[in-house]
Amino acid sequence: MSELFFKEIKRLENDKTSGAMEIAEKVLLILKEEIKKNFTFWDNYSINEKIEQLLPIININKNMIILRNLVLEFLSLLENGVELEKIPSMQLEKLNNSKxxxxxxxxxxxxxxxxxxxxxxxxxxxxxxxxxxxxxxxxxxxxxxxxxxxxxxxxxxxxxxxxxxxxxxxxxxxxxxxxxxxxxxxxxxxxxxxxxxxxxxxxxxxxxxxxxxxxxxxxxxxxxxxxxxxxxxxxxxxxxxxxxxxxxxxxxxxxxxxxxxxxxxxxxxxxxxxxxxxxxxxKKPIGEKYSLSENVIKKVYS
The missing domain is CATH 3.40.50.10470 (Translation initiation factor eif-2b; domain 2)
Structure with missing residues (x-):
């Protein structure tokens, strides 16, 4: 990850006003720019290495489950053959439609x-x-x-x-x-x-x-x-x-x-x-499902 990525993520850690949906949108914009600038490095990472690279997103606020699920959604799209550089834009579009x-x-x-x-x-x-x-x-x-x-x-x-x-x-x-x-x-x-x-x-x-x-x-x-x-x-x-x-x-x-x-x-x-x-x-909460192994989900939720 670039120095700019960590700087922007740190800024979100200090954002105590924005709601979880707002934080999620900002995260995807940061991730989109990071992948665009460092595509070659990202493309060569294994799934476990990608999880490690995405952990700072979860650490913005561990209470915000939406951040863990964004990471899982990213990995799920990748595993299903979506081109890496298109994923953050797809996630942003889905998030805005959900909103x-x-x-x-x-x-x-x-x-x-x-x-x-x-x-x-x-x-x-x-x-x-x-x-x-x-x-x-x-x-x-x-x-x-x-x-x-x-x-x-x-x-x-x-x-x-x-x-x-x-x-x-x-x-x-x-x-x-x-x-x-x-x-x-x-x-x-x-x-x-x-x-x-x-x-x-x-x-x-x-x-x-x-x-x-x-x-x-x-x-x-x-x-x-x-x-x-x-x-x-x-x-x-x-x-x-x-x-x-x-x-x-x-x-x-x-x-x-x-x-x-x-x-x-x-x-x-x-x-x-x-x-x-x-x-x-x-009456009961309805969550999303992602086509990922139990081990990947467990790691993101650890």
Whole structure:
């Protein structure tokens, strides 16, 4: 891999605002340029060597299953005889088509409501609200929370205001109050990862949203591409760690202070009413399949 490739991948590691679909699109553009410039080297790699070369993509964010599945899709196309230099473009085209279909499917559902509630910033939901505003020619009322500490919710609120939606914005701890006062009729989030049996990993705070949706008896659904569904169950959360400094405590180190900054959590399947993907609504998650050996899949998911 070239120095430029690693530089661009490193930049994506530091991107804490873009959603998984946005990161995936950027990855494919970087990969397209890398293969174009270093085609001879790439063409001579074995399948195992190609996996090794693609591992930095997975390491951008190991929570993002879409990155592992992009690698598997790349290898599957290659194994099926697609010319190497054409693969990233084919993947980009498929990803963009998925994005359009997904946005239409989600917007069709959420525009049945007057007020929806969400947490963090799902680029898929943003695109769905953009598409829906044009299709149905009216705005929605969207309840959004800050999403501490990175404030992705504030970013989403600003984006939706520009589109023309009505936004009610508050801090994370006010979630129950916002349910009581504004009575949303649908809760929806994106996902960083979806387990085969339906548990969802998303930004910390999503679990409380799901619990409150259950308490107030409104549907809680996940809108996400099929590429976010795991082929093999793995631990994407890792261990809860603490640090001397973080975005929660952006001051000098203080003795006896332990900062615990937990960015992601798991939402149980029992709290979900269903999923919206490129295939439409389903009670269980629907993932993609790739014509690869179990050993290759295992290596990418290790």
């Amino acid at each position: 359009k279909i997904l946005a239409q499917n989600i917007s069709k559902r959420i525009f049945e409501e007057k007020t929806i509630i969400t947490f963090s910033r799902a680029s898929t939901l943003l695109e769905s609200l953009r598409v829906g505003k044009k299709l149905y020619e009216h705005p929605l009322e969207v309840i959004i929370f800050e999403s501490s500490p990175k404030k992705e919710g504030k970013t989403l609120a600003e984006e939706l205001l520009k589109i023309g939606h009505r936004v009610r914005y508050s801090f994370d701890a006010a979630m129950k109050i916002m349910f009581e006062k504004y009575k949303p009729t649908l809760a929806i989030i994106g996902a960083d990862s979806i387990f085969p049996q339906g548990e969802v990993v998303n930004k910390t705070g999503s679990y409380i949203l799901a619990k409150l949706a259950k308490e107030y008896d409104i549907p809680f659904i996940v809108g996400a591409t099929m590429k976010k569904v795991m082929l093999k169950e793995i631990n994407v959360l890792g261990k809860i760690t603490s640090s001397e400094s973080s975005e929660l405590w952006n001051k000098d180190y203080v003795p006896n202070l332990e900062v615990v900054d937990v960015h992601f959590e798991k939402i149980p399947r029992a709290l979900l009413n269903g999923f919206i993907s490129e295939k439409g609504f389903s």
